Amino acid sequence: MSSSMIKNDHHLSSNRTDYLRQKNVRKFSPPKGHFVTVSCSSSVESVMSRLRDAERSQDWASTLEVMTEAKVLKMDLPQTAIESAMRTYCFSGQQWARGSTLFDSILKKGVKPDESTVTCLFEALAQGRQGRKALDYLKILASMHYEEAFLSTLNDLVIRALVLEGEMEAALQLLEEAARSCDSKGRSVKGSSFTFVANELIKAGRQEQAEEVLEMRDYL
Known part of the structure; x- marks a missing residue:
């Protein structure tokens, strides 16, 4: 076979390939004015499953990885997934800031978080010595x-x-307010809270105030 015939065959084959490609493109291209919607439900379900696994193992690093992926993909995660991530962040107490950020996003939506999630956050804030932030949240949740x-x-x-x-003065004020509202609002204060405050007052050399706090505890 001559070289010219080989070139012609190659040219025809190339043209046929281009034609088929164009035909396939035209075949699967949506009409003008229409859009193709791709379902991401399986991806969201996968993210939720991974978040649950991370919560069970209290693995905040894995939670951070999953939440970062979800943010990049602009996934609209359900409330249960966000709260799961929040609890995982708060378990150790060291990641209270990440938990607080998620909590802020929940509050902006006007959604009422689950009690277990809120408790995890407040315990983490206590471990992180974030009393003022916890107090601000308490006022909102009230x-x-x-x-x-x-x-x-x-x-x-x-x-x-x-x-x-x-913030001892703020703690004393909150303790006294809680003690006064025990009967009127139906709230209660743990005796351990009085004891904890009194012990810290003693450490600070404020013996007289410590005795007053303990008297308040015994009265209630």
Whole structure:
């Protein structure tokens, strides 16, 4: 076979390939004005599954990886997934800032978080000595129709967080307010909160105030 014939055959083959490609493109191209929607439900389900696994193992690093992927892909994660990530961040107490960021996003939506999620956050804030932030959150949650018993639990955690942050005066004020509202609002204060505050007052050389706090505890 001559070289010219080989070149012609190659040229015809190339033209045929280009034609088929163009035909396939035209065949699968949507009409003008229409859009192709790709479902991402399986991806969201996968993310939720990975977040649950990370929560079970308390692996905040894996949670961070998954949440970063979801953010890059602009996934609209359900509330349960966000709260799962938040709890994982808060378990160790060291990642309270990440948990707080997710909590802020929940509050912006006007959604009422689950009590277990809120408790995890407040425990992490206490460990992180973030009393003022915990107090701000407590004021917001007080208007979200939680049970008084639950708010009392949060109040105890805030008192502890304030003391650890060095905000003793704010802790004393909150403790006294809680003690006064025990009968009128149905709230309660743990005896351990009084004891904790009194011990810290003694360490600071404020013996007289410590005795007053303990008297308040015994009276209640």
